[in-house]
Amino acid sequence: MCSNSQPAGPATTASVTDSQGILRIDTRLVKSYYRAMKNVTVSLPEDTALWLRVRAAKANRSVSNWLAEMIEGARRREDDYEIAMERALARKPRKLEWVDGRKPTRDELHDRSGIR
Numbered sequence: 001m002c003s004n005s006q007p008a009g010p011a012t013t014a015s016v017t018d019s020q021g022i023l024r025i026d027t028r029l030v031k032s033y034y035r036a037m038k039n040v041t042v043s044l045p046e047d048t049a050l051w052l053r054v055r056a057a058k059a060n061r062s063v064s065n066w067l068a069e070m071i072e073g074a075r076r077r078e079d080d081y082e083i084a085m086e087r088a089l090a091r092k093p094r095k096l097e098w099v100d101g102r103k104p105t106r107d108e109l110h111d112r113s114g115i116r
Helices: 046-058 063-090 106-110
Strands: 014-017 023-026
Touching: 046 063
Parallel strands: none
Antiparallel strands: 014 023
16 A cells, blocks of 8 residues: 555445345445555466456455555565665675784684584
């Protein structure tokens, strides 16, 4: 979800079948939040589309809503990663403090006798 939008609330509807057998839905009871959305068409192989419909149904979401949540989550993770990387790269390098004022030799760095 976008950071400036409200989460979609559960739909609370009342439905009545009239005398002609037509189902009437009382939309006055539907809870919803306005959210600007852009329609996008996605082409998928049939087996992938079937998998997607099943996953969305298991999550009790529409395919559109399920995909939007997945994409928004990926976007947030990517944005968070980029912010963390920028923060890490902005730090000044630290001067390493060597033992006895000298750099260790290759053999000292790769010595594993203390591990076994």
